[in-house]
Amino acid sequence: MKGADIMFEKITVSRVLNSLVPISRFNKGEANKIFEEVRETGFKIVVKNNTPACVLLKPELYEQMLEAIEEYRLLLEAERRMEKAKEDDFIPQEKVLSDLGIISTDLENVDVEIE
Template identity: 70%
Template sequence: MLNNISVSDVVNSLVPISRFNKGEANKIFEELKETGFKIVLKNNSPACVLLTPEAYEELLENLENYRLFIEAEKRVEKAKPEDFIPAHVAMQELGIKETDLEGTDVEIE
């Protein structure tokens, strides 16, 4: 929802706080459902950002994914060759056979 935001999207998302004072909150929230976000201006300066629950969840998920990415990069930088073992050795240690994996879908994140 928040992907590919253009400058015109940002400009169109600006909402003066006076619109809330004029009883237009319901209209603003309907617009919010369409755009995903609104930037509320107070004295012509951003005062807050309104997000739909979906956009907020997307933002939190992206932040968590980024945090995990940074952690993975740090681990790779510190890793030594002896920290790794081949898949067949891990499978042997865990008692897993190739036939055990047939017909299974594995998703690695």
């Protein structure tokens, strides 16, 4: 299972129940086996006294989650700025091109990659 598939996979009760790992398994020397299960399934929820104590994630999934959080934070910031924006905060493209000495035909065969 790939990281992107894991992050957007439907969460089901069955999947959550199958992800539970009693902390006693670590005490029994099963850490390597548990880490292999994390590599296969993407995550495990470690429980101590029937209460979630931590979540073990594949590094790729953790990175995806951090990226998603950062993208959401940027979205909120952009929305906040747009709410406060006034018409005179914007500059027409024609004025920018003119100020930079660029004519629209200069841009016709330019490849642009937006990340």
